[in-house]
Amino acid sequence: MADVAHHAGYRKNRPLKDALLQHKALTRKGLSERLFGLLFSGLVYPQIWEDADVDMQAMELGPKHSIVTIGSGGCNMLAYLSRAPQAIDVVDLNPHHIALNRLKLAAYRHLPTHNDVVRLFGMDQVGTNSASYDMFVAANLDQATRAYWERRSMTGRRRIEVLNGNIYRTGLLGRFIGAGHLLARLHGVNLTDFVKARSLREQRQFFETEIAPLFNKPLIRFITSRKSSLFGLGIPPQQYDELARGAEGGSIAPVLRQRLEKLACHFPLRDNHFAWQAFARRYPATHEGSLPTYLRPENYLTIRDNVERVTVHHASFTELLAKKPTASVDRYVLLDAQDWMTDVQLNELWSEISRTAAPGARVIFRTAAEESVIEGRVAQTLLQRWAYLADRSKELNLRDRSAIYGGFHIYEFRG
Known part of the structure; x- marks a missing residue:
């Protein structure tokens, strides 16, 4: 690494x-x-909010593939390793995400067992996690990453000690989810009760009787009509404008209701770790449900044995690709980053993607709105080299358990 x-x-x-x-x-x-x-x-995503299982189906990921992906919380990068690809380049402009990605890689490589990894990233209130870091991980980190995790706050506590509690309650998204719980409690709803549901029918009942009515409350409609109110979801002003386009009264409350309905009602709770983070603010215990792909025991050895295939870069996607040889990349994972970009930035990005794409390469990304953000904005001379897999994109969008995006998109390189 x-x-x-x-x-x-x-x-x-x-x-x-x-x-x-x-x-x-x-x-x-x-x-x-x-x-x-x-x-x-600051730290935004302690957990990534894109479904790694959907990603891997869309990419048809195999052992010969070279991947470039945005890092975010690092969960998906590790999930991709379960397919033992040839190489993964992780890019991110947020140095907090860089530090988290590098910590996760080092933990997989140097902690003694799978249970140690799960205690560090899959459980909350494990007071010995920082001691495990000191004993097995710290000495194996590069200087900058180690300094990041060992930096002390004004209270004298080291940053790594957040993993003794619950890192998923921190970061911009973690605090946003916490604020959502507080807002619901002010209206008499305890969102944590959702995880008591034992069937899709009970999940639907809780949503219809407890959650859905919240979106008609004047205070919530007022809050969701303000762009800044959704910054905690990682939704920048440009994405908010896409969501609000045509929305009644300028509030995106109906859109959020629809997305939350999918999260709450379309997938069994046992199989949706995104719902556990949204409603319980933690991952399920073994008897409650399944962990994210990268933390499942059946993937542990493959991930651990392949961490050296990952390189983490503090750089933009376009910046990294500009250094890559022609026809050298098989899979590109853009998350929702293009929603933020200008037309100039999009064309620069797709110029480099098209230059570096190997035969049969695939690009996957998500969008706040339903339609692909690059159509009509990226030059036709570039787009004509790519085939949009519309039916497969729609099919996999329906399977995306994170449920917060309007569209999932797959493009395949024609040459």
Whole structure:
């Protein structure tokens, strides 16, 4: 595993802010972008919110494939390793995500057993996790990543100690989910009770009687009509505009209700770790349900034995691809990053994707709205080299258990 790229330290995140800023500072949109950039400069996603199982089906991922993916919380990168691909390049502009990805890789490589990995990333309130880090992981981290996890707060506690409690309650998304629970409690609803459901029928009943009515409350409609209210979901101003397009009264409450309905009602709770994080703010215990793909025991040895195939880069997707040889990448995972991009940025990205794509390469990504964000925006001379797998995209979008995106999209390289 390569060292973390040199930059001005984990406390600064200028590349990410630059990527977000599309309007002048003293404008309404410019101020909104800068507020989002400020919030996004910290840890955002302790858990990634894209379904790795859907990703791997879409990519038809195999052992000869070279992958470039955005890191985020690092869960999916490790899940991809369960298919033993040839190489994975992980990119992210957020240095907190870089540190988390590198910690997860080192933990898999150096903790003694699968149970130790699960205790570190799959369970909460394990007070010995920081001691396990000290004993097995710390000495195997590069200097920058180790300094990040051992930095002390004003209370004197090291950052790694968050894993003694529940890291999934931290970060921008974790705090947003916590605020959602508080808001529901103010209206008399305890969202944690959802995990008591024992069937899809009971899940549906809880949603219809307890959750759905919340979206008609004046306070919630007011909050969801403000762009800044959804920054905690990692939704930047550009994505909010897509969601709000045509929404009644400018509130995206109906859209959020629809997405939450899918999360709550379309998949058995036992099989949906995203629902557990949303409603219980933790992963299920063994008797309650299944863990994310990267934490399941049947994948442990394959992942552990292949961590050296991953390289983590503090860079943008386009920046990394510009350094790649022609026809050298088989699979590209863009998450929802294109929703943030200008037309110029999209065309620069797809120019590099098309240059580096190997025969039969695939690109997968998600969008806040239902339609593919690149149609009509990326030059036709580039898009004509790619086939949009519309039917397969729709099919897999229905299977995506995270449920927070409007569209899932697959493009295959024609040459």
